[in-house]
Amino acid sequence: MILYFSGTGNSRYVAKKLAERTEDTLVSINERLRRRDAGHIDSERPLVFVCPIHDGRIPDIVTKHILRTPFRGNHDAYFIVTCAENPADAQSYVLKLYKKKGFRFRGFASVRMPQNDIIGKEATSRAEIGKLLEEADGKIAALAEAVLRDEILRYETPSGKAGSLFSPLRMALRGGAKGFYATEKCGGCRECVKRCPMKNISFKDGPVWGDECVRCMACIDGCPKSAIEYGKKTQGKDRYYLEC
Ligand SMILES: Cc1cc2nc3c(=O)[nH]c(=O)nc-3n(C[C@H](O)[C@H](O)[C@H](O)COP(=O)(O)O)c2cc1C
Ligand code: SF4
Numbered sequence: 701m702i703l704y705f706s707g708t709g710n711s712r713y714v715a716k717k718l719a720e721r722t723e724d725t726l727v728s729i730n731e732r733l734r735r736r737d738a739g740h741i742d743s744e745r746p747l748v749f750v751c752p753i754h755d756g757r758i759p760d761i762v763t764k765h766i767l768r769t770p771f772r773g774n775h776d777a778y779f780i781v782t783c784a785e786n787p788a789d790a791q792s793y794v795l796k797l798y799k800k801k802g803f804r805f806r807g808f809a810s811v812r813m814p815q816n817d818i819i820g821k822e823a824t825s826r827a828e829i830g831k832l833l834e835e836a837d838g839k840i841a842a843l844a845e846a847v848l849r850d851e852i853l854r855y856e857t858p859s860g861k862a863g864s865l866f867s868p869l870r871m872a873l874r875g876g877a878k879g880f881y882a883t884e885k886c887g888g889c890r891e892c893v894k895r896c897p898m899k900n901i902s903f904k905d906g907p908v909w910g911d912e913c914v915r916c917m918a919c920i921d922g923c924p925k926s927a928i929e930y931g932k933k934t935q936g937k938d939r940y941y942l943e944c
């Protein structure tokens with residue numbers, strides 16, 4: 701079973717391709733979160749979790765959802781993360797989670813994908829996106845083969861600059877959803893409301909953000925009019941969203 705959480709489509713893209721190649725069931729953690737569904741999950745085949753790296757680790761909301769969910773059946777589990785730079789020390793957090801859930805470790809791997817964090821960084825340039833996706837496709841195919849052969853994934857030591865060594869501080873500085881607002885470009889389509897995995901956006905005369913933001917970037921990157929900004933940090937920046 702392939703279970704994914706995704707803000708802007710990268711992890712959904714990887715999860716869908718893995719599900720196609722392994723002919724396995726695809727489960728959206730986004731949808732489970734939207735339904736407030738932490739009901740049990742039953743899988744005869746190994747569990748394959750797919751999610752993005754946020755500040756050098758897997759998003760807290762994914763950890764919490766896995767902890768809350770009872771798993772029945774196969775407890776072999778793979779963890780595949782998508783990241784724009786590298787997974788930093790995320791594997792160590794994943795291992796703690798495995799211990800708490802009684803999962804059997806079958807491997808941790810990362811797939812480099814375009815940058816979606818347009819608050820802290822710049823989105824990957826349009827020219828680079830195609831090449832990154834092509835490279836990702838090759839890696840996804842190899843990962844699917846390994847899962848099908850029941851192989852343990854080889855651990856990869858992260859290279860390059862760590863995502864963040866001061867994750868809690870960076871998270872605190874990000875300041876939740878307080879900085880989001882819609883500009884006069886908003887056409888009222890409510891895509892932001894539909895895309896938010898936390899159901900954190902309601903709509904009155906325009907989108908209104910609540911306090912449950914997990915900074916997934918689905919609203920700001922997914923707005924078809926680029927009408928959402930975060931303070932002054934996102935003004936003039938490209939958006940990144942992978943429809944799939
Ligand atoms: C809040 C936030 C923090 C991020 N932190 C990191 C990081 O520490 N290291 C990294 O390589 N990428 C980081 N990224 C980039 C994402 O991991 C990457 O773009 C990912 O593929 C997005 O997946 P998604 O589209 O499924 O949400 C971050 C993105 C966001 C929104
Ligand atoms: S997605 Fe953008 S255009 Fe649509 S309602 Fe939200 S802010 Fe407005």
Ligand code: SF4
Binds near residue numbers: 909
């Ligand atoms: S408010 Fe926006 S950034 Fe926050 S969880 Fe919802 S979609 Fe993601």
